[in-house]
Amino acid sequence: MLAFSIYDFSTLTKSIHESLLSTFSPGWTMTIEWTIIGLILILFAAIAVLILVYVERKVAAFFQLRLGPNRVGPYGIFQTVADFIKLLMKEHITSKNADKFLFNLAPFIIVTAALLGIGAIPFALGLHVFDINIGLFYLTAVSSVGVLGILIGGWAGNNKYSLIGALRSGAQIVSYELSITLSLLVIVVLVGSLQLSDIIASQENGWWIFKGHISAWIAFVIFMIAGTAETNRGPFDLAEAESELTAGFHTEYSGIKFAMFFLAEYLSLFIITSIGAIVFFGGWMPFHIGSWEAFNNIMDYIPPIVWFFSKVSALIGLIMWFKWTFPRLRIDQLLNLEWKYLLPINLFNLILVSFIVLMGWYF
């Protein structure tokens, strides 16, 4: 029988490892474990996207005083399944002068970038697949690979409008990566380490959003703004909701390739909000206040995996709120916002937090 504790998944993983080791050789054990982890991650990614697309449509409907999908299944929960089946059955149209190799490569790059990121996220205590000592740096680096997919997709379609959309989107993502990285660095300065498990462990006596007062608040606001811009969402979506002129960089794609762009967009939304939840809100760490033992014990009663997913859901809800309320920014106003407002404030914040750490003025 496998030992299973919902509070500490490492018991489960250890017992699976032991039982495999007793029947197979170490090499085979490792291969089987890698296969199982890969399948679970891919399955998790697919299910997460299905749920996220449904949630987005329902949330958008409630903001807009209507009901959203409510016919396919009870409360419309099978709507996304029906949509993906439809997308799978569509024809793959490739334009005549398109660069075939790059055209087919672009969706794979962008999905790979998103899936690489999923592997490094700690979902709960013991459910951390890839815990290297440069965890946070690895996550931001891997999400930058997605830009390549967008640029290649726009170029390979042989369509001047999708090229414009792809270039705009590329400029936007590259600029806002600066802001994301700098705002995450604020917490790294407070923690002293890039490793994700260290960052979470340091929040045992309270989340950084409360402990690192002013700097953490400024960093969190900038992180949310830059995060929505990174994923081409919300008020910064002129590359994809470009109903003004083009349909953006994925004009030429149809069928499963379009589904991959779609999937990658929602996955990167999930990853960005997970990073935000880990760094600012403690990841799977329950809500502790300093050294109030009784309160902390009550908070510990809720399993960490529930804490993690509720924090991520709250941040996703916030990002969706942005999208359905505000009008769109023009491309030059968007870049203006980054280079003239967010970047100077970020740099100032970094200096501020270094000063705070030197003086010890944090909790």
Next chain:
Amino acid sequence: MNEVAKYFSGIAQGVKTLLTGMKITGYYFSHARTEIITQQYPNNRDTLKMFDRFRGVVEMPHDENNEHACTGCQACEIACPNGSIEILWERVVDPETGKKKKTIDKHVYHFSMCTLCNLCIIACPTDAIKMGQGFEYSVFDRKQLTQVLNNPGSKVRADVKD
């Protein structure tokens, strides 16, 4: 210094307006149960009632003896702007007076051309036609849109004056 002050006050002002906007949509999201105005159409057909004066399709009401009030005077045909009504009439000997009188044979109504402008209803001197209340009129065959408004075998009510 003025530029610096404008920079920061611009940020503060902007953030305030954004938060106000979010408050409005947040209100509607949290009160979704009472604020949603969608009508679940095919499910609420039983309780759906149009207004009295709603212009659906032109109908000729018949009473229980299968009689209507149309005398074949062609006033509606003249009033219609695009020829959606054709009256087929004939002269029939009136049993009471012994003279030939114009009576209605068929009141042909081309629903495919009708613009529902109501001019025929107000032109009719005997209130023989009225606007119906239905609105689901899609058909698969275009011939079904050319309707004959008076039922077969019906005749004019005895008390209708020309």
Next chain:
Amino acid sequence: MEAVKEKTDLKTQEYFVNMGPQHPSTHGVLRLMLGLDGEIITSIQPHIGYVHRSIEKMCEFDNYRQIVHLTDRMDYLSSHTSNEAVSMLIENALEIEVSDRVKVIRTIFDELSRISSHQLWWASVGMDLGALTAFLYGFRDREMINDIFEETCGARLTMNYNVPGGLMFDIHPNFQKRVKEFITHFKTKLPEYDQLLSDNVIFRMRTEGIGVISKEDAISFGLSGPTARASGVALDLRKSHPYMAYDRVDFESIVMDSGDTYARYKVRILEMWESMKIIEQLIDNIPEGDIQAPTKALIKLPKGEFYQRVETARGDFGVYVVSEGGKSPYRLKFRSPSFSNLFSLTQMAVGGKIADLVAMMATLDIVVPDIDR
């Protein structure tokens, strides 16, 4: 913000792009040929005529009672006002005096149509600029006005309620109650429009300083309606040539100076407040009287030329009739406000970006069937 353009040796090619007839943000079937240099528009040519239904020609074969219903379908958002223009032309030509009751009811319907049209305009401004929730909010508020129209006239949009000489039938007994409910309800909702879009910093960045038309240019293009009033041209037919019951109500016509997109937006929002003021003054005391003045069954206008102007939600709508004394006009022409307003794009849009073009078209408030007739 100004773009600093320096002359370099890098030669970019100008290319042409079609904002084609089927497009989400052109408010109808309109084709715009844009000449683009990177992101900046260098030339713009509108191509119209995709919705041409030869309404003016059809009017030559219908008698005067029947041409009223064709004007519903041109500018469908101010259909009552267009009907009223033709009815007033016939009444003035035959020198028929309509009763006070008809005048007051016609004015109330006019202002309700104006509010309804501005609500739909606001909804589409939100949608074009990306705030998709604004679209649904505008339409929700419009439903109450549609219900008022449906209860009295029988149709929500193409009402055909005016006849030469008055109205088709009397108003429904519930009319006054419903209008008062609507006014109370909308007074609480209109500040929300301001909070959601007008004050929003992103919206202001997208619309302030964009698409400026000076006063002289507005006059020379022949602009009218809120588009002209935002550039400083104080042209409001309800004040300068009052018709129906406009001479007995007290309201302001909103005129602004800056002539940019934000001014055009603000003029329409403030006009909604003024329209509600007019309705409030009229709704409580609708005088008694005849609904229809006596007219002949077959109307024939005397020989000559007649012209009638009204102020629709879009601007100055005119009907011009040349009559030879018969039962149909010899020639009939409509002066549509959207036609003149559209061609001011050729000056406004040059030098701006494509995203600015969308904002400008949203606030010009054109209805393409009105252009093409």
